[in-house]
Amino acid sequence: MIIKVDKLAQKIKSKIISLKDKNLKLVSVALEPDKATLAYLHSQEKLSKKLNIKYELKIATSKTELIKTIENLNNDESVNGIFLSQPLPFEPYEVLQYIDPKKDIEGITPYNLGNLIYGKSYFKPCTADSVVRILNNFTNLDGKNVAVIGRSVIVGLPVSIMLSNKENNATVTICHSHTKDLKNITLNSDIIVVATGIPEFLKKDMVRKNSIIIDVGINIKNGHIVGDVESDVKDIAYVTEVPGGVGEITSLILFENLIKVKL
Numbered sequence: 590m591i592i593k594v595d596k597l598a599q600k601i602k603s604k605i606i607s608l609k610d611k612n613l614k615l616v617s618v619a620l621e622p623d624k625a626t627l628a629y630l631h632s633q634e635k636l637s638k639k640l641n642i643k644y645e646l647k648i649a650t651s652k653t654e655l656i657k658t659i660e661n662l663n664n665d666e667s668v669n670g671i672f673l674s675q676p677l678p679f680e681p682y683e684v685l686q687y688i689d690p691k692k693d694i695e696g697i698t699p700y701n702l703g704n705l706i707y708g709k710s711y712f713k714p715c716t717a718d719s720v721v722r723i724l725n726n727f728t729n730l731d732g733k734n735v736a737v738i739g740r741s742v743i744v745g746l747p748v749s750i751m752l753s754n755k756e757n758n759a760t761v762t763i764c765h766s767h768t769k770d771l772k773n774i775t776l777n778s779d780i781i782v783v784a785t786g787i788p789e790f791l792k793k794d795m796v797r798k799n800s801i802i803i804d805v806g807i808n809i810k811n812g813h814i815v816g817d818v819e820s821d822v823k824d825i826a827y828v829t830e831v832p833g834g835v836g837e838i839t840s841l842i843l844f845e846n847l848i849k850v851k852l
């Protein structure tokens with residue numbers, strides 16, 4: 590059983606189109622991107638064109654150049670949003686801290702993530718926001734038991750904070766590579782959010798019948814994009830698609846945030 594996100598995607602697209610300002614500009618910065626990263630950045634460029642938003646990609650060859658590029662973009666009034674491509678070969682914090690929080694449309698600078706804990710963030714982290722919106726569109730989260738597998742700063746942790754806040758009222762168990770008896774936790778969960786980056790990590794025998802699974806993973810296996818959930822899990826549970834699903838909504842939220850910069 591598939592959790593479709595088409596209607597949610599269309600709703601966000603319509604909002605972007607109705608509010609868009611022709612002078613909006615997004616700049617993505619990357620450090621020596623690999624093929625998969627470049628493919629993602631090109632899809633971002635294509636979506637910008639569709640939404641009539643100016644787009645530029647800047648590629649740096651060192652951390653120092655990356656920081657310098659970000660500082661220049663912070664001071665460039667023609668740039669509304671900055672997207673930092675990941676993964677990076679060092680702690681992203683070392684660079685993220687330089688992005689002007691007002692241009693941080695990904696919502697992952699220390700300032701915006703700090704405000705998230707207070708429930709005051711202007712830009713919510715877009716992947717986490719995508720997960721929460723898909724869930725809210727599909728079910729009532731109040732009182733549900735959720736297992737979040739993964740505790741990264743950009744996905745697992747903000748998802749856990751957002752799901753357990755007073756808007757959503759879910760009860761969250763954060764799982765990671767040191768978690769003991771993960772299967773026992775997932776089998777006792779109404780909802781599972783999987784963000785491990787391990788292809789087909791979540792297996793059918795780890796999942797309760799009719800549970801809700803949000804697959805955040807985007808992995809390449811044998812030349813194909815696969816998620817963190819094995820394909821037969823959808824025989825017994827409701828699962829988001831990869832590609833599509835979380836990734837599709839995340840990309841749109843990025844542009845929704847870009848428009849917010851100008852409001």
Ligand SMILES: NC(=O)c1ccc[n+]([C@@H]2O[C@H](COP(=O)([O-])OP(=O)(O)OC[C@H]3O[C@@H](n4cnc5c(N)ncnc54)[C@H](OP(=O)(O)O)[C@@H]3O)[C@@H](O)[C@H]2O)c1
Nearest residue numbers: 716739740741744765766784785786805806807835836839
């Ligand atoms: N759809 C989107 O828009 C979107 C956006 C961002 C990322 N992604 C994808 O989401 C996935 C996760 O990304 P990320 O940046 O969060 O990855 P990450 O930083 O590598 O974090 C992976 C997490 O998984 C945990 N983990 C690894 N092995 C485990 C195991 N055996 N049992 C339980 N937990 C385990 C790790 O635990 P430890 O902390 O103990 O190491 C870590 O917390 C990737 O496939 C990425 O491409 C998708």
